[in-house]
Amino acid sequence: MIINRLREAVSSRIVRITAILFTALCIAFTTWTSGISFAGKEGVFINSSVYFTLENVALSTGSSNQTMQFQLQLNNDGDSIIDYNYYGVKVTSTSGGSYYAQLSKQADAQVPGHSAISYYYVSTIPGGLDASQLQVTVFERNGNGSSVRDVGSLSVANAQSIGQTNHQLLVNLADVDTAVATNSFVSYQAVKAVTLPQDGKWTILVDAMVTPMGTETITLPSGIKYLLHDGQGRTLSLSSNAVQGTSINAGQSKHILLSTTMDTLPSTDAMTLDLSLDSAGISSLGKLSLAPLFQLAKMGERVPYVLNGREGITLELQKAEQQQISNKNGAIFTAVLHNDGKSTIKAPSLQGVLISKEATLSVNAAAVVVPETYLAPGESGAYRFVAQLPDGTAAEKLQFLISEAASDTSSATAKTNSSASTGSTSTAGSNSNTSASNTTSNGSSNSTEGASSIGSIPILAATLQEGLTAGSNMNNIPQYELGQPIVFDSSSELIDSNLQVSLVELNGHSDSESGYQTVIAKFKLLNNSNETLQIPSFGTSLTDITGTTYPGARQTTALQELIPNAAYVYSYSFMLPPSAKGQFKLSLTDASNASNIKVPIADYKVSVANTGEEDPQAVTKKLSLYPFNVTMDYWTINAQYSSGSYTYSLKGNFDIKKSEQVIVDDTFSTLEFEVVDATNRILGSTTHKLQGTGKLISGLQTITFTDVKSEQLEYPVSIRVYEVITTSTGTAKRLLATLTQ
Structure with missing residues (x-):
């Protein structure tokens, strides 16, 4: 559809607002630049050769308002230079609202013929408006700039691309530091918030990502105060720790950990983060609601993991199982990192913490299994954490927190008490050849002493509301059939992939005089490769329906290597009480980790056959x-x-x-x-x-x-x-x- 509008009679130009198809453009403008496609776009036309299009829109929601970033493109298909200084834009709503738009990136105001230049804007608008209610309105200034006149509007909903980001604020550094004379925008996005009991108190930890929106390197401003409003009338100051350094390059995102301590368990339902120029929140730059960020994941739920700016990475707490660890009541937690992105990633260093809110206690969980160093697209890597369970706590009320251990370098960690970015910027309304600029220089860093004591970035907080899977729970493990190949956990490297392991016998008998039951498990190892393989030393255990675990003692063997296409058999013996009957969980374990903790690498449901009870007088x-x-x-x-x-x-x-x-x-x-x-x-x-x-x-x-x-x-x-x-x-x-x- 092509919509033509005639300007007022005193104007010699014709302005048209149109949505045009690619084929129509090709016919109407035979000299069009070959690299640009505009199928189905709306356009605000200045004449038959010059028009504006809305390319990209990003809405960032705070707690009371939202920020709209958009890219307006001036397309000049004519032969003459077009001066953008005679034009400007604002954001309008269908209900009649009008909102000021600021240029956020440097761009040349002079647009040569047969070219296109994009201009990047930021506008603060009310939080209740959505894309269908918003427009970008192009206006024209008269010769002396004393008046403006609307030329036409572009629908935000029909932009080339549109995105929505929650819990994000855009801050103009010029509002933070008077030395910054021009627009230099920085995005603050709250990613995750957790409550962590420590030493009888509660730590509120907020992970925020900071991203420059311009084309220059910036330094985190010291003039911003981070305040926490608890929803009950109290305002707390948050300390900030730039775990990855205070200098941020264009196109890069870095984390700031914000934290404060409270004496009692806080209510997180109405918490907000306030970025302010003062400690009371009077000169607020904007607020972000934190309540949704405290939400706990469920077991098996994949949580997005922003890893070095790459998308498609998720982390899940896959399994939590109660186990005896070094003769103490413990648990093993399995987390899986999924790379569904398009490029290979380096597996991060992760830490685990078991949280008991009842006991106001946090227990560190040792990472005993980590994935390969690199994960290709489509691959997954498993982490296994081991922790001792606090006595007297209900397992279904526990939580598990997984964090990324931030790397510590000489300049990577600093408190954000650094000077603000400085620079100069020209506005869109100036009659210069540059509409906007982001010339930014780094200020000096005033890092506090002890800054090398860094924290870790919270990634996933999961509830164990469904409880830990008991060691005796055999509902979710497969039934084993003698002779079938055992499938091992992919996180373990103990068993070579060319070595087939199977259980060929599991028999037992009770000795009335000795008072115990002896069970023998016999395993066959088959080398399916063309190379000699090392015979692995895995551990075994049997767990009965009461949850009692009985370790297996391995047969003494002299053979250490297995030649190609050959098999070898060795046994494990178990000592059980005569009352232990029925089905058992057979676990094969790997203790080759740095902590020498026996981590299950295969679990099967098995039945023990009783031998020696046949007719003693039978001939055969x-x-x-x-x-x-x-x-x-x-x-x-x-x-x-x-x-x-x-x-x-x-x-x-x-x-x-x-x-x-x-x-x-x-x-x-x-x-x-x-x-x-x-x-x-x-x-x-x-x-x-x-x-x-x-x-x-x-x-x-x-x-x-x-x-x-x-x-x-x-x-x-x-x-x-x-x-x-x-x-x-x-x-x-x-x-x-x-x-x-």
Whole structure:
């Protein structure tokens, strides 16, 4: 649609307001500059060759008003130079309001033919207006500048691009320091606010990002006072710490940490941040509502993470699990950093804090697992934090705070008691060749002593309202099937990706005399690569439904490396009470971190099979001790007396098979045969290997028990067959079968 307006009769120019399509422009203006496209834009026309367009608009909301930044482009398709000093703009509303607009960046007022120049403006407008109610109105000055006349208006809603930023203020440094004679705008955006209990008091911490809006480097002004209004009539002064330095380049953003301390837990519902020229807030530059910034994230919720100005980075607290840490009640927190941006990022150094508001207590959480140094687009990296749980606190009332550790360099940290930026600027109304300028020089820094004691930037504060996942909670972990490859946490580098680990046996039995239950877990490691791999030393534990955890003792093994395309088996033994039955959570752990804390890298729900409880008089006995299967299809027990001693013997037909080509060395478990009488008294025992010198082989074999400790021939007697493994804490025996004749 093309809208033509005729000026007053005394004017020789024609002004038109139009929304034109790209194809119409190509037909009407055959000499148009080739690099510019204006399909669907609105335009305020001065003549057939000169017109204004609204390119970019950004609305920044404070607590009572908002700031509008916009880019007005003067397009000159004619042959003559156009002087922008004869024109100006203001922001108007559909209800009749008019708001002053200031130039915020340097630009040349003289626009040559067949070119376009953009002019950047800032305007403060009421907070209740949205884009559909706002317009940018172009006006023309007469020759002596004594009067102006509106030429036409451009709809903000129809701008080339429009963005909305909450909790942001634009401050003109000329309003802060009288030495600054021209417009030099700085954006203050409140990003995150947290309450942190420390030493029986409460610290209010606000993270603010500061961004120059011009093209020059600025120094953070010392004339701004940061005030906190608590909504209950009190005003507190906030100390400021520029953790990344007071000098900020154009296009760069840096953080300021604002903090104050209160004696009691504050209410955050009506808190506001006030940027003021005085300590009472009388000469306020603007206010920002902080209440929404105290909002806590939920478990699994992704929170935007502004990392070095890059977009598409999010952080989530993925899991919080209660664990026994060094025999104390603790918890492991898993946070995941997602890079959904377009470029590779360096993983930041993160810190964790567990907060108990009930106990007015903060507990540091050690980062025991960190991701790779760099994360490519589409990649994620896991952080794992470990903290001791405060005694007597309700887990569902805890919070977890993750902060970025700010790097400390010689000039990177300073209190913001520095001099304001200085410079000179010309206004848009001057008849010079420059509409605006931002020539800025850095002032000297008055950093306070002790400035190197820096804080950390809060990124994510999450509630644990749903509670910590108990170690016994098996609802959210997968059921394991023997032989399937175990999937390890991607944050751990303990297990080589070419090494396949699987659980092949999980059996146990209870010994009525010893009063405990022995469980043996047997793992197979398969090297799927063409290189020799180091055999990892991972930890194991079993957790029953009551939350009690039982650590596993690893089999002593001599083999340290595994050759390509080969498998190896070793076992872990667990000592449990006989009452521990049903399903368990099997955890594989990694203690290779700097704190030597056992961090779970795989959790599965498992069931323990009871062995050795088959019919003791059955003719056929099957003994499974992976990778061996031993079958006895005939057996008999005999006793003899000779030269004052008793001898028992077991004669049986053994069929011994190795189910797979698995490497077995001399440290592999052995078979122990034990003779017991009717009262379960042990009369004698003997052991036999399945590997190495003197191993038990297939065929008819006789196993003899000598030095039997008995004054008479016992009858009946039974023979118990055990699998025996040697661990770092001693030997562990698992009952395989009982033979009673």
